[in-house]
Amino acid sequence: MEVYNKGIRKSFETQPHYRDETSILTGEHFWQGDIAIAEGAIAADCRFFAGYPITPASEIAERMALRLPYIGGVYIQMEDELASMAAILGGSWSGVKSMTATSGPGLSLMLENFGLGIMTETPCVIVNVQRGSPSTGLPTFFAQADMMQARWGSHGDYEVIALAPDSPQECFGLTIKAFNLSEKYRLPVFILTDGLVGHMTEKVVVPPPDEIEVFPRRKTQKPPDQYLPYQPEDDLVPQMANFGEGYRLHSTGLTHDERGYPDMTIEAQDKLIRRLINKIRTNVDDIIMVEEQDLEDAEVVVVSYGVTSRVVPLAVEKARKEGIKVGQLRLLTVWPFPEERIAQIAEKAKAWVVPEINLGQMVREVERAVGKASKVVPVSHAGGDVHDPDDIYKVITEVIQ
């Protein structure tokens, strides 16, 4: 039995209520992906959620509305996704880990203040449970067609981190990971899942609190008169001070110097934008997670992520039974893209197959990483369903000839 709404409500003032049996539901559960995302967030100490209802992400908001008031948190349903994103930035600066969740149409609106989060280096998590698109598209069906929107959808140059779970268990674990990366590198981090994983119900094991690693906020140790809010550490990430701690800092979406003050010069722009990009690019080894199978002898590599990874093994097993040397590369981190690893594998592999539920998005990244070394073939799907494994199998057999 779950204990989520039992006992006394705990507020911020009376008790910071983070890691106990009412917040982390240690044990085995039968959860939807969306619920597992909400529980993963809570296990990562998220205590502020601002959102706006949208299919197929609403269950995340519903779970947070149910849970947060009893574990010292606040849930608020905002007037739209512009406001939701702005509110979680505010929540994060007040020192509370914050999250919002949406689907593609809502992400379009959130990307405005996502850019503000990038510029002001605000840790938080944005969940996109993708559905068929563009526009209103297929609200109750899924797709993987927001991969490039998440990468490039806000204006300007920047790097993003996006994680793509393929099961409710992974929804739980990668949401914790997303919070940890957002605190470590100080940026809004995406969970890019889809309506099928979000609504898929499977066993989720929640470990005891002491087995869940939570990356704390990188708080400055300097006194206020020596602290510069945007002075980077060795890994290019600045230490943070929350509102109300006596630092009286200034933060702005304008190009700024290390004091956080607007600096309208070409030099300041160059310095800031290169640092924001390089704090991710120079730490890709720490950020990127992939899963590899049968790559040692592989002549064909199937690259997949999210729900498509659940279909790929059926096609690969069939091909391997027929003696085709095919391996699998699954992207848990979709952004930054694991281009170095793919280039390494491409030194031996002859061909690449990239099934995804869009008409060709991440396949372009694979092409870029592989170069002219070997052939890259997409297996596209416009959305609403997963691939027929035979469609992937067929491309595997054709590409090897």
Place this chain on the structure above:
Amino acid sequence: MNQMPEHPLERFLRMDRIPHIWCSGCGIGTAVTCFMKALDEAEIDPDKVVVVSGIGCTGRVAGYVKFDSFHTTHGRAVPFATGAKLANPELTVIVFSGDGDLFAIGGNHFIHAARRNVDIKVFCINNFIYGMTGGQVAPTTPLGARTSTSPYGCFEPPFNLPYLAESSGAVYVARWTPLHIRRLTHSMAEAITKKGFSFVEIVSPCPTVYSRYNRLGDGLDMIKYYRDNCRIENWADTKNVPMEMGSEIVVGKFVDIDKPTFLDYQRGQTDGK
């Protein structure tokens, strides 16, 4: 040689960012001075104050005041402030922004924050125009007033901001001008200490664009206009305080009521259940 004595408000300002960008004769500087004095009057711990601004001339306020201060995207100061306040209720969160930012692009956020009675304070400089972008028509521009995008006079009736705030749910509503510095300061202090969504409109001269397009003279002429045409009527029905070109301006404290806030309701409905 004696050192220059520190200005009494220096402790509230980022002196390394002065001089500011505002034009001579603009009302924002006076309003910021009143704001600083109001914080003194309200006896709030400056370390627990957060000032949030949007975009535009008034949007720059957050950059000059020495508190935790955040300069958001255009129109989003109110939802950012909502998140900041709900995540740490011991903070005093003040939105200081302009009429275009708060009531055009940010209008939906304003009415919903007032409806929820989130405990934030909104101070709005209303200069009837988009100043920073060169003088375009705003949702507060009086019918018939000229701007760079209403060359034949504004075709749209403007918002009556106190009426909008009160009908949306604000618990404190006042309107003053930079002429009324003591009353404006006192209202700001009351709003700061008031629990709930509080709104102060500061009708303000913009000599550089609004006055120039409408031949209203310089900053001093506008202050004289306020002296001759403002009527103080506390508790006036906000329905009856719209402004028109050349009209009387009703100023005063219009609304001061008590209602539970968003967090009061959340706690009340979840405690022990």
